[in-house]
Amino acid sequence: MKSVFKHSLSLTVLASSLLSLGASAAPANDPATLAQIRDSAMKSDWAYERLADLTDLVGPRLSGSAGAAAAVEQVAEAMRKLGAKVTLQPVKVPHWVRGEEKAELVDYTGRPNGVSQKVVLTALGGSGATPAAGLTAPVIVVHSFDELKAKGAQVKGSIVLFDVAFDQEMADRGLAGPAYGQGSRIRTQGPKLAAELGAAAALVRSVGGANYRIAHTGATGLVDGARIPAAAVTAEDAMLMSRLSARGPLKMHLTLTPQTLPDADSFNVIADWPGTDKADEVVIVSGHLDSWDLATGAHDDGTGVAGAMGVIDTLKKLDLHPRRTIRVIAWMNEENGTRGGRAYFEANKDKLDKHFAAIESDEGGGRPFGFIGSVTPSMVKYFAPLKAALEPIGAGVFERHDAAAGADIGPLERGGVPSFQPLVDASFYFSYHHTPADTLDKVSTLELKRHVAVMTSLSWFLANMDENIGRVAKPE
Numbered sequence: 001m002k003s004v005f006k007h008s009l010s011l012t013v014l015a016s017s018l019l020s021l022g023a024s025a026a027p028a029n030d031p032a033t034l035a036q037i038r039d040s041a042m043k044s045d046w047a048y049e050r051l052a053d054l055t056d057l058v059g060p061r062l063s064g065s066a067g068a069a070a071a072v073e074q075v076a077e078a079m080r081k082l083g084a085k086v087t088l089q090p091v092k093v094p095h096w097v098r099g100e101e102k103a104e105l106v107d108y109t110g111r112p113n114g115v116s117q118k119v120v121l122t123a124l125g126g127s128g129a130t131p132a133a134g135l136t137a138p139v140i141v142v143h144s145f146d147e148l149k150a151k152g153a154q155v156k157g158s159i160v161l162f163d164v165a166f167d168q169e170m171a172d173r174g175l176a177g178p179a180y181g182q183g184s185r186i187r188t189q190g191p192k193l194a195a196e197l198g199a200a201a202a203l204v205r206s207v208g209g210a211n212y213r214i215a216h217t218g219a220t221g222l223v224d225g226a227r228i229p230a231a232a233v234t235a236e237d238a239m240l241m242s243r244l245s246a247r248g249p250l251k252m253h254l255t256l257t258p259q260t261l262p263d264a265d266s267f268n269v270i271a272d273w274p275g276t277d278k279a280d281e282v283v284i285v286s287g288h289l290d291s292w293d294l295a296t297g298a299h300d301d302g303t304g305v306a307g308a309m310g311v312i313d314t315l316k317k318l319d320l321h322p323r324r325t326i327r328v329i330a331w332m333n334e335e336n337g338t339r340g341g342r343a344y345f346e347a348n349k350d351k352l353d354k355h356f357a358a359i360e361s362d363e364g365g366g367r368p369f370g371f372i373g374s375v376t377p378s379m380v381k382y383f384a385p386l387k388a389a390l391e392p393i394g395a396g397v398f399e400r401h402d403a404a405a406g407a408d409i410g411p412l413e414r415g416g417v418p419s420f421q422p423l424v425d426a427s428f429y430f431s432y433h434h435t436p437a438d439t440l441d442k443v444s445t446l447e448l449k450r451h452v453a454v455m456t457s458l459s460w461f462l463a464n465m466d467e468n469i470g471r472v473a474k475p476e
Contacts, residue, residue, distance in 0.1 A: 064095030099257030109248030210431030341408030360406030370397030
């Protein structure tokens with residue numbers, strides 16, 4: 001630990017000495033400049049203050065809502081104050097609103113007279129509505145798509161419950177993303193399959209950990225013409241219904257009254273920190289601005305947006321200007337449509353050769369251990385100076401993946417743009433993700449500072465690389 005501290009201190013002293021000679025005294029990606037960027041980010045509360053503004057003053061930011069519109073203006077104004085060139089890119093977004101949501105188990109084997117049991121649930125994005133007075137139907141519990149298909153005619157007119165547990169053990173061992181992927185597949189595809197088989201409604205066991213009887217919302221693949229009511233139930237209530245179903249027939253009264261309104265006008269917020277001799281080339285650093293409506297989206301994805309905004313703040317404080325333009329983007333509509341990312345791609349698909357790299361942070365504000373990138377194997381060695389600069393804060397790991405893009409920059413990566421994301425501890429992320437508990441108090445100020453340090457150092461390094469990073473193979 002002492003040697004790491006001495007290494008960090010020596011780099012900082014070197015940075016100060018070089019800066020006293022003028023900004024042009026050192027190459028852009030020299031160890032001293034990288035150390036200065038890292039240390040400046042680690043001293044600043046600016047990103048946390050912006051996160052507090054976003055979560056405490058604006059609150060939830062589901063696409064099409066007043067909160068989403070307010071967030072666009074708030075982030076744009078903060079970027080203008082830094083001196084960035086701000087553009088609002090128009091995006092048409094879905095406008096789905098949550099209504100009444102309640103359920104109770106009204107009949108089951110062994111039920112005492114006069115007794116019913118409340119079920120804690122929340123409507124899933126894109127859910128259809130029950131009649132205003134609700135509906136009463138039998139509950140069928142299944143644990144896979146194959147099991148549902150095997151039920152055949154029993155599905156028609158029933159409420160289908162997909163009782164598939166989130167694998168927290170995977171998450172605890174660094175595989176939170178794959179664990180979520182398994183669960184989200186059930187959530188997105190399950191209600192659609194149930195609708196195709198004639199179900200009256202679909203319920204999905206919440207995709208996430210921390211079983212404190214909290215429901216986790218999220219998007220579905222439901223489409224017009226087969227938009228049945230769909231909700232996430234808490235893990236505890238899913239397990240209860242499985243146990244009761246094993247005793248005999250089970251019946252529920254369900255009320256969900258969401259609405260799918262006409263598409264709304266919204267924007268991606270784009271803020272450019274102009275480059276010098278390669279200003280026409282772009283390095284994107286980004287997070288998504290929208291959140292689900294149950295809470296304030298502090299981890300998903302307030303930390304990503306605030307971290308990206310902090311890149312320009314850090315460089316402005318140091319009066320550093322990269323060779324390539326660093327473009328901060330706060331994407332709109334990642335949660336229930338990814339239309340912001342797709343709109344940007346469509347507007348820039350003929351200029352992908354000018355997109356040097358793209359970064360997106362969307363796995364929460366846990367401790368960053370470094371970064372992930374979809375560069376070719378031969379390029380890994382060129383990132384050694386960046387890894388060395390981040391090692392003093394415990395963030396010097398670089399994992400090369402064939403595909404590393406977040407949802408919004410996915411189209412860019414599929415178009416050949418090398419993509420990156422912070423490598424973060426997401427073991428607890430899905431405890432808060434898409435729940436009422438995703439609030440500012442869950443975010444560590446220290447980890448957000450580390451987050452900004454990684455995002456800024458990586459953005460700066462990419463924006464100043466001499467090497468041609470090349471294109472990535474298009475992922476399938």
